[in-house]
Amino acid sequence: MATVAATSIFSERSIRRARLGSGLVMFLFVLLHLSNHALGLISVAAADDGRRFFLSIWRNPVGTVVFYGAVLVHITLVLRSVYGRRSLVMPAAEMAQIVLGLAIPLLLIDHVIGTRIAHTLFQLRDDYETIVRLLWITSPGNGWRQVIALLAVWIHGCIGLHFWLRYRPWYDKVAPMLLAVAILLPVLGILGFIEMGRTIAEPAYEGMVDTHRYQENLNIRYYSDPQAQRQIAIIRAGLYGSFSGALLIVVGARTFRRWRERVNQITVRYPGGEAISVPRGFTVLEASRLGGVPHYSVCGGKGQCSTCRVQILSPHDDLPPPDKLEQSTLKRIKAASDVRLACQLRPTHDVTVAPLLVAASETTLPPNTQETSPGREREITVLFCDIRHFTSLTETRLPFDIVFLLNRYFALVGNAVEKAGGRIDKFIGDGAMALFGIGSSPQEACRQALVAAATIVRDIEKLGAELSDELSMPLHIAIGIHAGPAVVGTLGYGRVRSVTAIGDTVNVASRLETAAKEFDAAIVISETVASLSGADTAGVESREISVRGRALPLKVYVIPSDKAVELVEGKDV
Structure with a gap:
């Protein structure tokens, strides 16, 4: 099925770049935020000093638009991607990335309300002393929820970064260093949060600092005014409802599409005798995954490599023509006219294909081999x-x-x-x-x-x-x-x-x-x-x-x- 031209802002390539760019903005935000938490290992005051630098980047008009724009774009494109997948059968790493990505908003909405929104609407001073005291002493359950959210965000970002970089020529050289950072940074951030919580919980801490300003912070309208509480409740319901509603719309749309497609299926056949019936609109790669047929796809089905390519063994003149992205890849490898990318080809009728790179089942491979990676x-x-x-x-x-x-x-x-x-x-x-x-x-x-x-x-x-x-x-x-x-x-x-x-x-x-x-x-x-x-x-x-x-x-x-x-x-x- 031909797509919009590659030069359009709505082409698949442009959409992937927007998703990548928005993800990188959020990853940078999380990286700096974790680094800020890690300063808590030194002292609460050191973490607050780092917080002022952090806020100077993100709490100005430009930083606010860039970050929250990236969040909105990324969530929208993730939901679009979930809807666009004709099959949810996929490698474990891809599934983990999607599940974590969908869980993150539900884990972080309360934290956003209690920090940025409360600060903007009610002038809450959301410094480390206030937030850590609330999460460690007043509501420790929410504190551990934020730890889980932190790990979910970081793992989701690291998986995405790995998918993006894994086939760069220099990646193998720096991968051990990046892995060390990926492990150490969240550990140091969590330890910084724990150390600040233990410090603030110490009775001696009350005598070491002026807690008068903390008590004043707790007496602002955010905590004491019923009208403010109702306003916060409306915001909370709106954010949870918006995301949950969007997710339900995607699930409902997928269900409706699947119901309609049950009566409009095609069959993809393979040289080994497998015949997989899938709804019209599935890609050949999705058919292979759904039917359990081993099929290479090094780039994850994004049309950026040719490892999933197949030879069409049945008449192919009336198949949907390749789009710009597929054309570029096929031209680069000088593919014959009967060769197509399985991840991009959406047959409109029954078709017989032969994968040109035959994949072995991973369960049959000896340990510590690279045979499932075609290079x-x-x-x-x-x-x-x-x-x-x-x-x-x-x-x-x-x-x-x-x-x-x-x-x-x-x-x-x-x-x-x-x-x-x-x-x-x-x-x-x-x-x-x-x-x-x-x-x-x-x-x-x-x-x-x-x-x-x-x-x-x-x-x-x-x-x-x-x-x-x-x-x-x-x-x-x-x-x-x-x-x-x-x-x-x-x-x-x-x-x-x-x-x-x-x-x-x-x-x-x-x-x-x-x-x-x-x-x-x-x-x-x-x-x-x-x-x-x-x-x-x-x-x-x-x-x-x-x-x-x-x-x-x-x-x-x-x-x-x-x-x-x-x-x-x-x-x-």
């Missing part, structure tokens, strides 16, 4: 190396001698790659493939690959000199290096699984290693690697080679053995 796209650098004329070198040697030579060769290659900061992907015969940049920037990855290549060339020459009496010809290495986007993920079966890379970047790097043999050179690097690494290529021979699958020739730099170390040890690398 992610990264900017990496790939190095291929191979011993030239290896067959001629070993055709007259005993098998055990060949094993000895290969193990020496593998050891020096592996040592060079790991010391430079890369990882060995695989050994194939007398060849090796190494990856750089899984945890570093593309520039650093290229520099690491060049350092590893120069080290391999140097060590191969030493090994050749050491074994010169036993070899029929000198040892020479051919190395190809290229950088670019590739999908990095876990591939294999059973116990033979490892992290590897696939894509055009890998194919080009392999082609450059072959070119190094053709040019009788030690190393051939692409122009991309030379540019990103900052290598001094002055005086280095450049050529253009053809690469299968590419329309235009690729510019490369051809580096002989005697220039390899000089290039890496030169300036700017």
Whole structure:
């Protein structure tokens, strides 16, 4: 079903951005609020000092509009999302995020009334002394309710932040630090609240501070005037009623839609023989989830990846055309006309599909595997190396001698790659493939690959000199290096699984290693690697080679053995 153009403010992409932006505003509010609570571990006065800074951000006209606007937008879009889901069968993390998000307003409405609204209408001084005294001494049940609300808000925000960042190339590197913050900050905030409550409850506290102003605070109209109490009751009923009413409208609308759709169903069939009947308007991904058919969806069904893609095996000319978001993703992967994204395709008639990335059931997987994650796209650098004329070198040697030579060769290659900061992907015969940049920037990855290549060339020459009496010809290495986007993920079966890379970047790097043999050179690097690494290529021979699958020739730099170390040890690398 075609949607509004991607440029419209009401397009799915714009709506997702609005939901993300409003969520980030609220997350920042909660982060600062928890940090403020944590100051209670120092003293009540320190927390109040932090509160003045906190309020200077959020209790001015701009801050008020931004925050409460974000709250309204986020709640509205969450309810819209709940209504838009044709099936509530989803991964546990997504379900937890939705349930926590819907529970938060019900947990926090009283707290908002007792602080911001009471302050605005009745000039209540909602400082830490007043609020903590009420929540710790006067009404401890409400105090623990706020602790639960605090945890719900924080966990909801952290799940959303994780979903947003988990496929960024740098996320794995900072994830441990973010996890530590995610655990420590609410713990410190709760401990700060408890410490302030215990301090204020101490009899000695009454003699240490002037509580006269606190008593004056309790005597304002918010507490003593029946008219004010009625006004607060109306506000409370209005807020609870508005949210509960909106939620009931969503539930009612979903129920009514489902009732109407019961007589208007379609069937989605799969190659394994499964046939799942769903109401018209369901996506293929929702049908798979509803029927328990394993189906990848790395981005959570948002059309931002292609892991859920399916091939249409039945007539597909009259299916709803892809919208702008789906078109963009399909164009990027150069998908055929019969390939669609399962999370975006809403069939209008019976359809037969075949998921192109076959997912294994998580319950059948060995522990601590990554098989349920098909990988992610990264900017990496790939190095291929191979011993030239290896067959001629070993055709007259005993098998055990060949094993000895290969193990020496593998050891020096592996040592060079790991010391430079890369990882060995695989050994194939007398060849090796190494990856750089899984945890570093593309520039650093290229520099690491060049350092590893120069080290391999140097060590191969030493090994050749050491074994010169036993070899029929000198040892020479051919190395190809290229950088670019590739999908990095876990591939294999059973116990033979490892992290590897696939894509055009890998194919080009392999082609450059072959070119190094053709040019009788030690190393051939692409122009991309030379540019990103900052290598001094002055005086280095450049050529253009053809690469299968590419329309235009690729510019490369051809580096002989005697220039390899000089290039890496030169300036700017």
